Amino acid sequence: MSGIRRQSLISSAVIYVGFAVGLLNVYLFTKEGIFQKEQFGLYNAFIAVALMMMAFSGLGMPAYLNKFFPYYQAHRPEKQNEQFSLALLVSLTGFVLIALFGWLGKDLVIRKYGTNAPDLVTYYGWLFPLGLGMTLFALLEAWAWNHQRSVLTNLLKEFIWRLYITVLIIAYGSGWIEFPVFVQAFSLSYLFIAALLMTHLLVTGKIHFCFRISPLTKRMKKIILSLCLFVFAGMAILQLALVFDSLVISSLLQGALAQLAIYSLAQNMAAVIQAPQRGLVSASIPPLAKAWKEKNLTEIQRIYQRSSINQLIFATGLLALFALDFQEGIDAVGLQSSYQAAFPVILILGTARLVDMGTGLNTQIIQTSTRWRFELISGVLLLLITLPSSYFLTKSYGIQGTALAQLIAISSYNLIRIVFLWKNFSLFPFQWNSVWVLVIGVISYAASRLMTDGLSGWTALLIQSILFVGFYSISVYRLKLSPDLQPVWETLWKKINGKREN
Numbered sequence: 001m002s003g004i005r006r007q008s009l010i011s012s013a014v015i016y017v018g019f020a021v022g023l024l025n026v027y028l029f030t031k032e033g034i035f036q037k038e039q040f041g042l043y044n045a046f047i048a049v050a051l052m053m054m055a056f057s058g059l060g061m062p063a064y065l066n067k068f069f070p071y072y073q074a075h076r077p078e079k080q081n082e083q084f085s086l087a088l089l090v091s092l093t094g095f096v097l098i099a100l101f102g103w104l105g106k107d108l109v110i111r112k113y114g115t116n117a118p119d120l121v122t123y124y125g126w127l128f129p130l131g132l133g134m135t136l137f138a139l140l141e142a143w144a145w146n147h148q149r150s151v152l153t154n155l156l157k158e159f160i161w162r163l164y165i166t167v168l169i170i171a172y173g174s175g176w177i178e179f180p181v182f183v184q185a186f187s188l189s190y191l192f193i194a195a196l197l198m199t200h201l202l203v204t205g206k207i208h209f210c211f212r213i214s215p216l217t218k219r220m221k222k223i224i225l226s227l228c229l230f231v232f233a234g235m236a237i238l239q240l241a242l243v244f245d246s247l248v249i250s251s252l253l254q255g256a257l258a259q260l261a262i263y264s265l266a267q268n269m270a271a272v273i274q275a276p277q278r279g280l281v282s283a284s285i286p287p288l289a290k291a292w293k294e295k296n297l298t299e300i301q302r303i304y305q306r307s308s309i310n311q312l313i314f315a316t317g318l319l320a321l322f323a324l325d326f327q328e329g330i331d332a333v334g335l336q337s338s339y340q341a342a343f344p345v346i347l348i349l350g351t352a353r354l355v356d357m358g359t360g361l362n363t364q365i366i367q368t369s370t371r372w373r374f375e376l377i378s379g380v381l382l383l384l385i386t387l388p389s390s391y392f393l394t395k396s397y398g399i400q401g402t403a404l405a406q407l408i409a410i411s412s413y414n415l416i417r418i419v420f421l422w423k424n425f426s427l428f429p430f431q432w433n434s435v436w437v438l439v440i441g442v443i444s445y446a447a448s449r450l451m452t453d454g455l456s457g458w459t460a461l462l463i464q465s466i467l468f469v470g471f472y473s474i475s476v477y478r479l480k481l482s483p484d485l486q487p488v489w490e491t492l493w494k495k496i497n498g499k500r501e502n
Helices: 002-030 037-057 061-075 083-104 106-113 118-122 124-145 150-173 179-187 189-203 215-252 256-273 275-293 297-333 337-358 362-367 374-397 399-425 432-451 457-478 485-501
Strands: none
Touching: 002 037, 002 150, 002 256, 002 275, 037 083, 037 118, 037 124, 037 179, 037 215, 037 256, 061 083, 061 124, 061 215, 061 275, 061 362, 083 106, 083 124, 118 124, 124 150, 124 179, 124 189, 150 179, 150 189, 179 189, 215 256, 215 374, 215 399, 256 275, 256 297, 256 337, 256 399, 275 297, 275 337, 275 362, 297 337, 297 362, 297 399, 297 432, 297 457, 337 399, 362 374, 362 399, 374 399, 432 457
8 A cells, every 4th residue: 555655645746736736727717807707618618528528439448458457567578568559549449430420410519509608619620639639648648557657647637737728828818829729729738748648658668569469369358348348338428427517507508608617616626625536546556456366355445445534534624625715715816706606516516526535446446346347337327317417406506406416426326336345345435534534524614614703805714724724634643544644744744853853
């Protein structure tokens, strides 16, 4: 677990720096006088549609790389390993098919979104470079993870990509480029970071192109095809469920892109809560695949529980901070006042992220196990819950209904997977410390709120944040709720004391 802890902590640090840049971008998107809400909504609609393209284009290839990398590494010489080349060829073929269907279906898009989201129709063609970039980066990212390059992939995706967007925002805000040029340059953003990652892997000798099918692939082709089919279907369904909220808002609500802008602000805030999960996922895939190969359920259980408690600690703390600071923060930093409507959406989506993180790495454990077919089953169940609930709740309650549908769907989805892992492998994510994390979070929030009652503006933001972080961090440390965070804090404390002595 120490290797996972080290990589996940470094990755989490990189991700949070990236999120700081991302929050700056969100601030610039929502600040008075730069972008209209419809333009920010279009930016987020582009991301939602491109993610769908990636899910369908990939044809399960990232899962193929993650699941079978240990086998190819053990049985194939590095320069004769065709795994990546095969995955690249299949993914590019998948994208060509998706692009073809996209162009053939353009009239349907115009009919569906032309009234409530006309800008999405105007810039429709620029969705495809963004989708291609995401597809290629997802493939390269999976390959890099298996070569212990998770920190680099997170640096590119979470920091460099956001910095690229920052440059575009500054260029547009300064009048150096027009909005159509902004959209075009944005659509090339993932191709840019994919090119950087490909260059690194080529220079360091981690990618070798080989298109000769080996006896290993021939021998395992049935299980490979079966895995890819099931994972592709499961991930495509899961991605549809995850972005359906943005699609249904764009389709149903009047002033759709303006409403999507408010909802997207809440999504961005909730995404900050999930930052540690991204680092942990990228660092845990290789050890989980190895543990399943060695049938080491004890190690898998340890990873499962520790991922749960560590993520729960971060998610609870960040959600409480957003609940404390968001409304004061909107006024203090000068965002458009209409974005105050995002507050209840943030609380609902933040709770959904807390549920998802607190239930541990169940997706990665199932994907790398012998029961990976359950990915498809659980994905279908998620979709069956998400589609009707999102449609009817959005129609009845607007963007708050959309967020509530996400909470219901994600909670049900994770509950199903917890039961599955318990019944099939006796794996369970929770412990009594999980309850204590939630209790401490509520008490720290209440104490901070009561002690700063009557304050406002930057004074309230600063004091209540310091109080909460102090109460919460000290309580987590003193109660020793996480065996992974404890040594990190002790090491930091020793370094601080050492510097004082010097």
